[in-house]
Amino acid sequence: MIRVDTKELAVMKKRYEKVKSQAKVVVSRAMNRVASNARTNVKKEIAKEYIIKSGDVNKTLSTTKASASSTTSVVRSTSRGTGLDKYKFTPKKAREKGKRPKVIKAAVKKGGAVKPIKNAFVADIHGAKIFVREGKKRLPIRRLYGPPAPEMFNQPRVRTPVEQKAREAFEERIMHELDRELKK
Secondary structure (H helix, E strand, C coil): CCCCCHHHHHHHHHHHHHHHHCHHHHHHHHHHHHHHHHHHHHHHHHHHHECCCHHHHHCCEEEECCCCCCCCCEEEECCCCEEHHHCEEECCCCCCCCCCCCCEEEECECCCCCEEECCEEEEECCCEEEEEECCCCCCCEEECEECCHHHHHCCHHHHHHHHHHHHHHHHHHHHHHHHHHHHC
16 A cells, blocks of 8 residues: 655645746756856867967857846857967067068967968057058058957857757756755
């Protein structure tokens, strides 16, 4: 014979109703944690493939948090370009007056060759930046850029691991948040 304690069923029913009413809050908490985790993973994965500081990538990232009314969180990267000076390049300083200009070399990807850039020069304008002249005259000049952060993020070797880790983190976080809500 099986005996069921109805008091325990009543407590479980009450907990279920509480979790059911708090479902959107639970999901939004999990989504916000996953977004924070994804932001960190974006920086790490880009740094694995490209010679760029995670702080420079972080400046391009923005996060929209989830709430009980909107259970979606978004990590977005917006940038028109990242100066070539944010990557690996030599020489690091502008040439001294009267000295022969050195050939500017730069590399963007890890493991990639440091390639010479024809007619480029380094100018110290609020820090060393790489420029190239537009014509034979002294001016106009144009700043050189490497790939922007959104383009780096859209590469399959970067995006796929970030998405996979986000899925795993969501599964883990949703269970954690449910347990947390049940213990209240």
